[in-house]
Amino acid sequence: xxTDSRPVESxxxxxxxxxxxxxxxxxxxxxxxxxxxxxxxxALAERGTPFQVSVGxxxxxxxxxxxAPGDEGDLTLxxxxxxxxxxxLDAGDRPATLAxxxxxxxxxxxxxxxxSLAGLVAAGxxxxxxxxxxxxxxxxxxxxxxxxxGVAVPTADPxxxxxxxxxxxxxWSGDLDAAREALTSSVDLESDDFGEADYRAIASxxxxxxxxxxxxxETAANAIRHGLKPYVTPDAPFATVxxxxxxxxxxxxxxPGTGVALAMGHDAREPALSAWREYGxxxxxxxxxxxxxxxxxLFVVGIDDGPVEAIARxxxxxxxxxxxxxxxxxxxxxxxxxxxxDDPLGATVERxxxxxxxxxxxxxxxxxxxxxxxxxxxxxxxDRSTVVTTAREVL
Numbered sequence: 001x002x003t004d005s006r007p008v009e010s011x012x013x014x015x016x017x018x019x020x021x022x023x024x025x026x027x028x029x030x031x032x033x034x035x036x037x038x039x040x041x042x043a044l045a046e047r048g049t050p051f052q053v054s055v056g057x058x059x060x061x062x063x064x065x066x067x068a069p070g071d072e073g074d075l076t077l078x079x080x081x082x083x084x085x086x087x088x089l090d091a092g093d094r095p096a097t098l099a100x101x102x103x104x105x106x107x108x109x110x111x112x113x114x115x116s117l118a119g120l121v122a123a124g125x126x127x128x129x130x131x132x133x134x135x136x137x138x139x140x141x142x143x144x145x146x147x148x149x150g151v152a153v154p155t156a157d158p159x160x161x162x163x164x165x166x167x168x169x170x171x172w173s174g175d176l177d178a179a180r181e182a183l184t185s186s187v188d189l190e191s192d193d194f195g196e197a198d199y200r201a202i203a204s205x206x207x208x209x210x211x212x213x214x215x216x217x218e219t220a221a222n223a224i225r226h227g228l229k230p231y232v233t234p235d236a237p238f239a240t241v242x243x244x245x246x247x248x249x250x251x252x253x254x255x256p257g258t259g260v261a262l263a264m265g266h267d268a269r270e271p272a273l274s275a276w277r278e279y280g281x282x283x284x285x286x287x288x289x290x291x292x293x294x295x296x297x298l299f300v301v302g303i304d305d306g307p308v309e310a311i312a313r314x315x316x317x318x319x320x321x322x323x324x325x326x327x328x329x330x331x332x333x334x335x336x337x338x339x340x341x342d343d344p345l346g347a348t349v350e351r352x353x354x355x356x357x358x359x360x361x362x363x364x365x366x367x368x369x370x371x372x373x374x375x376x377x378x379x380x381x382x383d384r385s386t387v388v389t390t391a392r393e394v395l
Contacts, residue, residue, distance in 0.1 A: 016087065017044075018107060021073035023051040026065045027096075028080030029256060030309075030370050031248030035119025036079050036089060036100035038263025039111045043104035045264070053264070055256035058366040058377060059083060081346065081369055093344045093371055095123035098131055113139035114236045115263065118244035123371050127231055127241060136231075145231040145241060150199035151206050152230035152242025154276065158183060158194075158202050161239075164280030166310045167227050167246050169220070169318035170209040174284030182209055203228050215319055219340065223317035237262065237269040247272050250279035253309060283310035287319070293388070294322060298395055300388055301327045308336035309375060316340055326391050333380035335387055339372050348394060349374030356382075356390045 056062030090096035097119030128136035153161025172178035230240035251259030286306035
């Protein structure tokens with residue numbers, strides 16, 4: 001169950017990318033990885049190199065795909081952990097988007113700054129922070145982004161945006177009528193030309209509701225800060241960088257084909273928004289009715305079924321008094337882990353998968369790891385208590 005693979009720095013992956021007759025990109029299912037694959041795919045298209053992009057939800061799925069036979073001159077490039085001796089674009093805990101940006105610049109191609117920023121936000125990086133400073137500067141200099149008051153959502157309609165966003169969590173989340181009522185007293189929702197004062201009023205109303213929610217923890221104040229004062233994107237498919245990132249996350253998990261098309265620059269805005277709305281609505285409704293349990297360092301969210309990764313991410317940001325959240329879907333046979341800590345989760349998730357596999361008699365355990373997150377899938381017949389006990393022993 002090891003996830004060793006050759007990091008791109010120690011291979012001939014870059015020369016191979018330059019000269020490959022065909023490139024097969026296999027990527028993990030999250031917004032950062034989806035953006036990275038889109039950046040590379042666009043560069044290959046610009047150079048006239050044939051390619052294929054596919055999304056693997058688990059390490060095992062990606063491993064199966066990269067082991068399929070190919071022709072001489074083909075190159076397989078993976079984004080995410082894999083159990084195979086193949087070239088991997090990302091390495092360590094660095095965002096895959098940054099690795100992709102570096103690779104395509106070496107090919108002499110300029111990456112799309114807005115897609116790059118969206119991938120970085122999906123990876124949990126503030127635009128302009130650290131290595132991403134030049135990406136934000138490039139986007140700003142080209143008038144591709146501009147910062148203003150408001151909320152980081154993908155749509156121009158703030159009601160639609162705050163209702164379905166999985167980067168926000170308030171009393172109105174998942175409920176269009178409640179969101180409309182919450183904003184009615186702050187702004188004229190019939191207007192199609194909001195000014196800065198309107199956007200400030202929207203942001204204030206949203207922030208007050210988020211931090212004032214009965215279930216909100218102290219971490220909610222920090223989490224909502226990342227959802228305010230967005231970078232607007234007048235020429236991109238979505239209204240803000242943060243909203244773009246939210247849509248990438250949703251499509252990566254629920255409609256990867258649509259997500260890949262979106263990341264590659266195709267016109268997939270409407271189906272992507274449809275997937276995002278359903279993803280957000282389901283995540284918030286499920287979280288609202290979930291059972292919870294608190295342990296030393298761990299907060300468990302129990303559900304029957306639903307988008308566990310979005311639920312874990314929302315809970316760790318807005319609802320959990322502990323730094324690690326375990327979202328367990330009993331009927332779906334899925335678990336997601338989210339953490340506020342910067343320590344990589346890879347070894348921990350792999351160990352949970354190994355220990356859980358030794359405890360059950362039905363099938364195996366598939367898993368995946370990303371920045372500050374983990375995912376496990378197993379037979380739904382496995383009792384939830386077994387999963388929670390195993391995770392607690394490892395964490």
